[in-house]
């Protein structure tokens with residue numbers, strides 16, 4: 359643990375990077391409706407990139423706070439006090455901690471064997487893949503100011519763990535691998551990726567091409583240009599790639615999004631995953647805090663209520679779909695991730711009620727209600743059900759015939 363006093367005298371930031379007594383293993387993935395993987399391999403608890411919208415604190419780390427506090431010297435006293443005061447430091451301090459797991463080759467091998475036995479009983483939309491990583495980034499830099507020795511130890515440990523686990527999956531199983539990162543450090547492992555052939559897909563998360571917005575939403579991650587150069591190098595190295603346009607932010611309009619998709623399309627990704635920002639725990643507060651520090655206004659009004667959020671989310675899905683058609687993104691490449699909350703008809707009708715009041719100064723009744731009902735039954739729910747159907751919407755994998763996807767264009771309004 360250390361204090362990052364360069365953050366300014368008023369806001370000396372405490373950070374904690376270390377190795378904890380948990381083993382890096384392959385575990386069944388908790389993802390639903392994503393078509394990313396069957397298994398995950400998470401090398402750390404926490405993530406140095408500290409994305410302000412990140413869902414991981416709510417879904418994974420805050421449940422481990424008490425256990426981590428019991429590891430001597432790991433968690434700053436101020437963070438423990440925060441929890442006693444009713445806040446989750448796992449959430450408020452997101453980005454300020456990353457605890458690498460231990461490497462135990464026997465344990466990893468056991469988990470690899472178990473995954474190999476189980477894979478055929480799992481939904482085929484996981485593409486038999488182990489994902490690096492689902493709750494952290496496999497290529498993060500743990501920099502401990504004033505302690506170059508420990509910095510080197512931690513970063514070598516991270517690197518060796520990722521490389522060795524990849525080699526073992528390649529040599530002792532027939533599982534596939536999906537890498538997802540925001541970091542150009544991945545280039546250091548392209549030599550291993552190449553030995554996987556079509557068994558590995560390498561992807562980067564690129565929500566925006568604007569470095570100013572990137573520093574609000576992905577504060578400690580490398581900037582968009584560095585990510586694009588990494589994708590370029592992957593293509594040059596002959597590595598199969600995909601991109602996660604995730605999440606698209608409310609601050610950018612159609613022209614910025616078109617430019618982003620046009621740029622990403624040039625890399626010919628196998629899949630272009632997309633989702634808007636979903637509301638989880640404290641992520642709105644993290645986004646607003648980060649914007650305040652940088653002196654930027656974010657369009658947080660789209661998160662003011664569930665109805666506002668639904669309108670933004672549906673709007674983003676429609677816009678990305680429209681732009682992909684306009685730019686002739688090949689069929690089967692775009693893969694949308696609608697959140698499960700969007701599948702609520704009650705929620706949809708409340709959104710329509712809000713729009714009727716705002717746009718027509720009236721209640722949702724008569725023709726307006728009928729139109730909303732039609733939209734739900736003919737367009738929205740079939741579209742959502744398609745993306746939530748694990749048998750139908752399988753993301754593309756190199757070497758496999760691409761799945762001919764549902765023609766969403768026909769059911770979404772232009």
Ligand code: SF4
Nearest residue numbers: 405407408409412494
């Ligand atoms: S890189 Fe991924 S896991 Fe890390 S903070 Fe960002 S979204 Fe979360």
